Amino acid sequence: MKIGYPCINESLPCTSSSTFRLASFSEERLLETTARNFACLENILEYNVAHNLLFFRMSSDLVPFASHKICTVDWQMHFKSTLEKIGRYIQNHGLRISMHPDQFVVLNSPKPEIVENSVRELVYQCEVMDLMQLESSAKLQIHGGGVYGDKPAAMQRFIETYALLPENVKNRLVIENDDRLYSLQDCLFIHEQTGIPILFDNFHHECLNNGEPMHEALALAAQTWQENDGILMMDYSSQALGERKGKHTDQIVEALFREFLLELRGLDLDIMLEIKNKEVSALKAVSIAREMGLLV
DNA sequence: GCCGGTCAAGGTCTT
């Protein structure tokens, strides 16, 4: 088991997702910003290794506007050795890595242009991991997309678009159950048609499910991961008390996390804490998992 | 320096 947090480390004085306005785009600005982002990423990874946080989600903004038409800069060539160096560090320390394109990546949109842009974004994020020479257990997680008033047709479009993706993207792409539209069962249907592994989100599952108890849901998701995908990845969160249903808590609720770990019943997986205070909650999660004998 | 409006991108739900 590895535990981690997404993108931002609030204890460090740097960010790996600095960007700029599209209007200020220039080759120089892009290279300068990207260099700073990768330098900060190295700092974050070192912090993570020092604190036994061995699962990390890299920011989508490492290379600002990389998938935008405005960007003709050969950042791949420019940062080749930097990326290889970071990749070796990840490999040497046994870090598990993911990336999570945001809400604008929608593979099943009825609008071809949106699908094209989405694929470009996936290709960019995949390239970052490819250039780092990460194993196929480093993943790119997306949601099912929209429903557009006809879920079977929408799922069919996802399946058809998936089949057309470049091989390297397919090797890394995983689908995550969401809290309103695509349940675990929907993801399982898509998995059966495509082979795509399911990244399990416990909190989304609490919000939207078909009655599967937590352990059963975990087991169903786990069996969609093949040998070369690595073990199951999951996002962990819980409800923010007194807030709208589906709102993430801003700090880990330790009792709930303990309860959740009991549901694993020996299942091995990597846990990403999708909680606002980032590494602080992740560190608490590490100590709880240690207490319970799930982590050394 | 600090503040607050704004930022590439989508979809769903409410009014």
Added chain:
DNA sequence: AAGACCTTGACCGGC
């Protein structure tokens, strides 16, 4: 039809 919300930090212009 238009606006809010999701979720979010950081940019950037205006003071």
